[in-house]
Amino acid sequence: MKNIIYTSQTRLNFDIDHLINMGIDIAYVSPYNANNEVLLPSQIIFQNLEILAQKAELASKRGLKVYPFFITINHPEGNFEIPAAYRRQQNIDGSERSDFICFRDRRRQDEMISYAAKSAQLGFERLAFDDDLRDAFCYCDAHLKGFEPFNKMTRPQIEMILNSPIDHPEHEQLRLAWYQYKYAGLKEYATRLAKTVHDINPYCRIGICNSAKRCQDFSGRNPSQWLDLFSTDTAPAFIRLCGECYDDNLMHLIQSTGWHNYFNSVFKHVEERMLEITYVTSIGYRSPGNIAAETKSVFAATKNPRVHWCWTEDFPAIGLDSEVKTLKNDLNDLNEKLGSESDSPLCLFIGHDLGAYTPINVTTRYGASHDPIATYNMVSLLGIPITMRSEIKSTDTCVICSSYISREMATQIDQHVCRGGKVILDSVAARCYRIYGGSIEFQIKGPVPSQAFEKLHDGSNSTLIAQCPKDSIYLIDSQNGIDLWTAYDIFSKQTGATCSAFNYGNGQLIVLGYDLSLAARALATLQWRKNLIKLFEYAHVAIPAFWTADLAVQCFMYDKQVVLVNWNSNRVSGGLNWNNNMIDINLEPHEIRVISTP
Ligand SMILES: [Zn+2]
Structure with missing residues (x-):
């Protein structure tokens, strides 16, 4: 050891x-x-x-x-x-980043x-x-001059290309070439x-x-x-x-x-x-x-x-x-x-080389308005174990994608579903999936700001959708999907599907109408944990261990142990659901507890 x-x-x-x-x-x-x-x-x-x-x-x-x-x-x-x-260094508008020297x-x-x-x-x-x-963030004259395709363009034109939303796939090759040029340097x-x-x-x-x-x-x-x-x-x-x-x-x-x-x-x-x-x-x-x-x-x-x-x-x-x-x-x-390595049936999949596929937003800390880590944080706050990887393993039960994905990721998602895996896409990942040639057909429409509640696939109602940011909810339109959740607006009028499942090959793709980068904070609730667990049950994704009580108790799964991390500054009491047995546990503030197989 x-x-x-x-x-x-x-x-x-x-x-x-x-x-x-x-x-x-x-x-x-x-x-x-x-x-x-x-x-x-x-x-x-x-x-x-x-x-x-x-x-x-x-x-x-x-x-x-x-x-x-x-x-x-x-x-x-x-x-x-x-x-x-x-x-x-210079910003993309030409203004000086006065504290930084150009990497080149x-x-x-x-x-x-x-x-x-x-x-x-x-x-x-x-x-x-x-x-x-x-x-990452230099657009100085020398940088731009070294990249031939940008030579005859104005800075606003270049910004439009690098910052264009995903509906402009014609810019994909140019963006790929720009990031290859940066890597070459x-x-x-x-x-x-x-x-x-x-x-x-x-x-x-x-x-x-x-x-x-x-x-x-x-x-x-x-x-x-x-x-x-x-x-x-x-x-x-x-x-x-x-x-x-x-x-x-x-x-x-x-x-x-x-x-x-x-x-x-x-x-x-x-x-x-x-x-x-x-x-x-x-x-x-x-x-x-x-x-x-x-x-x-x-x-x-x-x-x-x-x-x-x-x-x-x-x-x-x-x-x-x-x-x-x-x-x-x-x-x-x-x-x-602890055993050798923590694991979970849930894996947040974030591929490499996403620069060309992510619109730059220089007003944010790391240059992009969306970040898949929000989904990891939300699932963790719910007490459900989740891992993060840059590749899909063939043994992954359920893969989640949030935020911008690449053409290569869309292909890998199709392959995984085809061989029997389950993949959940949030609305941004789902739009990218369609643009970059994903095989399963549907459309993402929205955002739709004034939603009041959803009817879930088990007939229950959830009002969480009304608490989400106004630009974070989309509807899924498809011929072949199974609509699992249906949204109703503030006039109680049915608006469309917010969760649809698609059987493909031996597996299943599930599309969520939620932009999780924006909505994740609002979803860290007991209700959403119930909704997610129901969704996993529908998709036959077994979660062997998860925390069932107060929020902000993170759960890591090992072969023969479960680790619970209480992020609360107070004592929490509740149950760990482990292979359908409920174990009562009290956790002190900030306690990290290892529970071993009985
Ligand atoms: Zn530079």
Whole structure:
């Protein structure tokens, strides 16, 4: 059984004793002390790397391994000040992104490569890069000029093409080519960087901190192929997964389990994968109790024994350093108790390379207005176990797709249904499925804002539809579908189907009239759990274990165990339905409980 390993990222003025006391095994350290020093002149960075090498030698005698950590090309939240010699990023309307350097800025690229080279020359056997090795949001003149099809177009025309809704499939090839062009630029840089390092020391391993899924998509890359560019037989690359949780917002705590679950499977072929747990004062206060609960739940979702603590120098301010130390024992206990890998009959399927298929929306955090993670969060809040993967396994019982899907995903959905699987599409995924050649015919109409209630397939009524955002409900129009749920408007007039089933091959496609990215929050209710469970029963999708009482108790299923995570700040009492037996359980606030087969 593998023991828990702690890695961390911190800064040059780190305290060796502090890290050792916390139980840190490996520290990745930036060659400066504060974010506003990211763009210090190269000579100072070189000197700092030499200081780091001396500290690393001292630390290694105490059993702590220390390696350089670079925040490249930019600091993730933007740089404090950018010297004039660098090319700044531009938004799609041409305005300047004044805090960010263009990824394709050759001067900055060469600088970063020189720091990596210096690290390898100093004898470091590893170096790691933070998540700015991405090219997601720059539309500077140089970027656009390098892509021939955009040369004769105005910026509004280019924006229209990249931001067009899915009803413009004629833009698909152009968008695919744009994202391939962006990836080619990334690949050129990655290849130069890796070659420089490995020419100096073929055993020097490069680690990448994975960035958010949308940043991967808008960089035009499949994250695992990108990592492979840094990998050789003698120096396998390693990865820090991205959990997207930087505060104590409940949705972010839960999505951390989802994204970790997703990327843990994307990088399954990479032996060294680290779970990202972040507390940094510059983003905001977090409670150590929430951070501990996040860590344990992320471990329960992945069974990954490597926890990566971000910015450990901030931990003493909230007593997180002592919490982290004791947590290692808790995680080792959890590790002993759990089987090999959590699973569920439900899988949220999110394919790679979705950039070309996702309209950009620069006003949102990661550039898109829709995010499938909302569906993962909602199902998790209901206490129903769900996994997230980038591919469908032939053994998957029920696959769910939400938000924008690609042409390739539409084909995979058809194949899965044909061989006997069940697939549920939300209204956005369903529209994409039709546009990208899905075999089953239907139309999605709407949005229809003034719905009052639905009659479900068992004859019961549900009024939840009236609580959903006005642009989140659509109707399904088909010749061959079996209409399961029918909507009625505020005048009690029947409007159409909001859930239809289609038998195809050996399986079944179920289309929901809900845009789950928008509606998911309103659906985290006991009523919707009942509706979903009824829908699963109709489709013969057995959910072996789920929580039946108050909301916000997340459920992870293992072969012989179930893990319950109580996200509530109060005690909850209720029943776990496990293979149709009801088990009464009381959970303390933030408790994580492993229940084993009786
Ligand atoms: Zn640019």
